[in-house]
Amino acid sequence: MTRYASPPVFYRTAGLWRPWMGLATLLFGVPAIVYGLYFAPPDYLQGESYRIIFIHVPCAWVSMFAYVAMAGAGAAALIWHTKLSELAVLAIAPIGAGFTALTLLTGMLWGRPTWGAYWVWDARLTSELVLLFLYLGVIGLANAYGDSRRGARAAALLALVGLVNLPIIHYSVRWWNTLHQGETVRIFGESSMHESMLWALLAAAMAAKFYFLWSLLGRLRLNLLIAEREKGWVARELKLESADA
Amino acid sequence: MLEWFESMGHWAFISVSYGLVTLAIIVDLLSQRLGRNQLTESLRQLRARRQLRKGA
Numbered sequence: 638m639t640r641y642a643s644p645p646v647f648y649r650t651a652g653l654w655r656p657w658m659g660l661a662t663l664l665f666g667v668p669a670i671v672y673g674l675y676f677a678p679p680d681y682l683q684g685e686s687y688r689i690i691f692i693h694v695p696c697a698w699v700s701m702f703a704y705v706a707m708a709g710a711g712a713a714a715l716i717w718h719t720k721l722s723e724l725a726v727l728a729i730a731p732i733g734a735g736f737t738a739l740t741l742l743t744g745m746l747w748g749r750p751t752w753g754a755y756w757v758w759d760a761r762l763t764s765e766l767v768l769l770f771l772y773l774g775v776i777g778l779a780n781a782y783g784d785s786r787r788g789a790r791a792a793a794l795l796a797l798v799g800l801v802n803l804p805i806i807h808y809s810v811r812w813w814n815t816l817h818q819g820e821t822v823r824i825f826g827e828s829s830m831h832e833s834m835l836w837a838l839l840a841a842a843m844a845a846k847f848y849f850l851w852s853l854l855g856r857l858r859l860n861l862l863i864a865e866r867e868k869g870w871v872a873r874e875l876k877l878e879s880a881d882a
Numbered sequence: 883m884l885e886w887f888e889s890m891g892h893w894a895f896i897s898v899s900y901g902l903v904t905l906a907i908i909v910d911l912l913s914q915r916l917g918r919n920q921l922t923e924s925l926r927q928l929r930a931r932r933q934l935r936k937g938a
Contacts, residue, residue: 670900674900684892686892688896689896742899746902848907852910855914862918863921871925875921
């Protein structure tokens with residue numbers, strides 16, 4: 638296991654895995670989007686606008702999944718001081734922020750035809766907005782220090798503290814009376830979504846997860862190159878040595 | 883502008899939503915590519931300066 642924490646070994650292993658993540662994204666994503674846009678029946682109440690669900694819900698799930706991954710990497714960075722976990726925190730934050738921003742924007746675009754408003758200060762929407770601020774805080778804090786490793790550890794601490802927001806996002810529709818609809822898909826128990834729509838949503842969710850992993854591996858590889866730029870293996874990977882010869 | 887957009891109906895909202903996701907993917911791809919190119923270029927310049935200092 639520790640072998641994979643070695644930067645050059647991880648860099649090469651991630652490079653081998655990354656194309657498979659990209660392929661899985663396409664294999665799940667293309668059929669899900671085509672089916673969701675053209676073949677899934679319109680909703681009996683919301684009509685066509687519900688089709689935003691096939692991107693909104695996967696983005697929302699990944700926004701939370703990414704945060705858990707970032708906090709996990711943050712915990713590893715604080716406990717074991719491994720460079721790789723510090724870099725993982727920095728790599729996950731912009732991807733998570735992107736997914737959260739997309740969740741909010743697509744939610745607004747779904748909210749207008751459904752609720753008649755782009756935004757309401759509803760518990761689910763507000764807690765998701767707090768999640769975006771947390772991601773932005775992690776990015777800002779990591780870049781606020783002259784010493785990048787200290788910055789990464791401070792960001793890791795904020796990531797851990799922010800974990801408290803995740804149950805609030807998840808249970809907000811149960812704890813408060815919200816305009817946002819309740820859970821549509823349940824792991825345990827029956828989902829309230831019809832099968833003709835559910836499979837496309839689950840496939841889109843898989844695609845979003847694989848895209849997250851694809852992007853994470855790419856950013857982590859780039860962060861590794863930047864952090865280790867003085868090392869010989871980086872020059873070899875970037876094919877700089879042949880230019881010197 | 884907003885009124886015109888809203889008058890286009892549900893498919894306008896759907897199109898913008900899917901368009902935003904596509905845009906985000908393009909930005910993600912470009913930022914990764916750009917980051918790698920910038921790093922390669924800065925390291926190449928650094929190595930060239932070191933070579934010059936060695937030669938001087």
